[in-house]
Structure formats: structure tokens, C-alpha cells
Amino acid sequence: MRSRYTNMIREAVGATDFLRRNDRLAALLPAAQRMADLQRDCAEALPTSFKFCEILAFNGTDLTLSTPNAAVAAKLKQQLPKLQESLVRKGWQINNIRLKVQMTPAAVRAVRPQPNLELPTTAVDAFSELSDQLEATKENAPLIAALKAMVAKRRP
Helix, strand or coil, X not given: CXXXXXXXXXXXXXXXXXXXXXXXXXXXXXXXXXXXXXXXXXXXXXXXXXXXXXXXXXXCCEEXXXXXXXXXXXXXXXXXXXXXXXXXXXXXXXXXXXXXXXXXXXXXXXXXXXXXCCCCHHHHHHHHHHHHHCCCCCCCHHHHHHHHHHHHHHCC
């Protein structure tokens, strides 16, 4: 846990140094810091309910929070008075808190490569023998063709 925390601090310091070096981006640093402070204060006020939420907008008096689904929004809506009271005690002047459901795209499934299934040579020989022994009828023709194709593909 300690190394993760120190890595996060190093990354944050690197990001803030980058913002300070650029004149245009340096103007964003106080706003970004303010939003980070507000996010932290919200998470401290409602640690279990706020872990899936993010701040979408804050214009000085109105706070808009993002929730991943309607169930989290309904649960959080019941705790908005507690959140607002806690934030006011910490010095934030918040008159209105709105919730907005932001559906996140489903996680992309990692495509696992299929293992290369090899048939033993005895099985390939058995399929070859079967294709030769089957009666050559109209009904068996697709099966015989499939067996011969499989055998041809499996033999070097």
C-alpha cells in the first residue's frame, strides 16, 4: 500500500509541475485543485455512498454529481442533506446538489486466445479410416467431405 501511495504522489507532483510550466495550463491548476478538494470532502462525508460517484460540475453554489446508475442515485439522494451539511461545515457554499446518471460503457472483455488443440495421430488415422469406410450415399457425402478435409488439414 505504501508504494502505491508514494507512486500516486509522484505522479500528482509530476502533473502539477507540468501544469505550472505552461502558462495556459497554469490557470487550470487552482480549479483542478479546488475540484480535487471538493471530491475529497464529499468522499469523507459519505465514504461508502460516494465511492462510485464523481463531481461533474461546481459553479460556486450548485454541485452536480455523476452516478453510475439509478440505484446508486436513489441511495445517494437520501443522503444529500447530510452531504450538504458536511460540505457547508467545511466551508463550501453549496445551495443545491443535483445528481446525473452517467452510464459507463461495459468493460471490454479481454479476448483470450484459444488453445491450439491438437489431435493425436491415432485419432487422425481413425477419422481417415472412417471417411473411407462410410457408405458413399447422398446423405453421407457432406460428412465424408468434412472428414477428409479435417484429415488433410491435420496431416503434415
